[in-house]
Amino acid sequence: MTDVLSSVQVVLQSAGYQTWDIPASKTPAVGFEDEAAMGFVCVFESPATLVKTWREAEAALLARFAAQFRLAGEKAWNVYFVLLTEARATDEQRREVRWIEEDLERTRKLTATGVMTREDVTTALLPLLPILSKPLLAPEDSAERLARRIAVIAPRVSNWALDASVSPAEVAARLRSDR
Numbered sequence: 001m002t003d004v005l006s007s008v009q010v011v012l013q014s015a016g017y018q019t020w021d022i023p024a025s026k027t028p029a030v031g032f033e034d035e036a037a038m039g040f041v042c043v044f045e046s047p048a049t050l051v052k053t054w055r056e057a058e059a060a061l062l063a064r065f066a067a068q069f070r071l072a073g074e075k076a077w078n079v080y081f082v083l084l085t086e087a088r089a090t091d092e093q094r095r096e097v098r099w100i101e102e103d104l105e106r107t108r109k110l111t112a113t114g115v116m117t118r119e120d121v122t123t124a125l126l127p128l129l130p131i132l133s134k135p136l137l138a139p140e141d142s143a144e145r146l147a148r149r150i151a152v153i154a155p156r157v158s159n160w161a162l163d164a165s166v167s168p169a170e171v172a173a174r175l176r177s178d179r
Contacts, residue, residue, distance in 0.1 A: 026060065049085070050085050058081050080110060
């Protein structure tokens with residue numbers, strides 16, 4: 001569990017969150033906060049334990065940090081409670097764990113089971129993370145790209161479609177005549 005919580009801290013810190021360990025908690029937990037959101041990540045022993053005890057863990061953390069919530073202003077409306085377990089869940093347990101996310105009382109919930117690697121942690125925390133990268137398109141001549149697309153969509157007129165001496169009406173007429 002310590003490894004998962006360490007990975008949680010690394011992923012959240014790299015996304016711009018401040019994080020802190022929450023000692024003396026029944027369930028191992030980490031707190032996090034940035035300028036817009038705040039919350040907790042708890043790691044449970046098993047999916048069954050998660051389903052059985054998550055409400056108690058949430059209530060305990062909310063009570064413990066109530067003073068900070070009162071000082072948080074608008075951010076207090078954007079509190080997340082992330083529930084993770086390293087153990088894999090059965091199909092039924094996975095459904096029960098996912099249902100927790102539908103509970104909108106007190107906090108917004110995110111859940112995941114089978115969380116073992118940093119990639120698993122990142123996937124579980126995606127709703128809290130900024131878009132990680134922009135798609136990079138290779139430099140390309142737009143006329144060539146358009147010609148390739150036309151050849152796929154309407155191969156019969158691909159030679160005429162981009163010919164400046166052929167009007168769009170002629171291209172359309174040729175398309176109709178080839179049917």
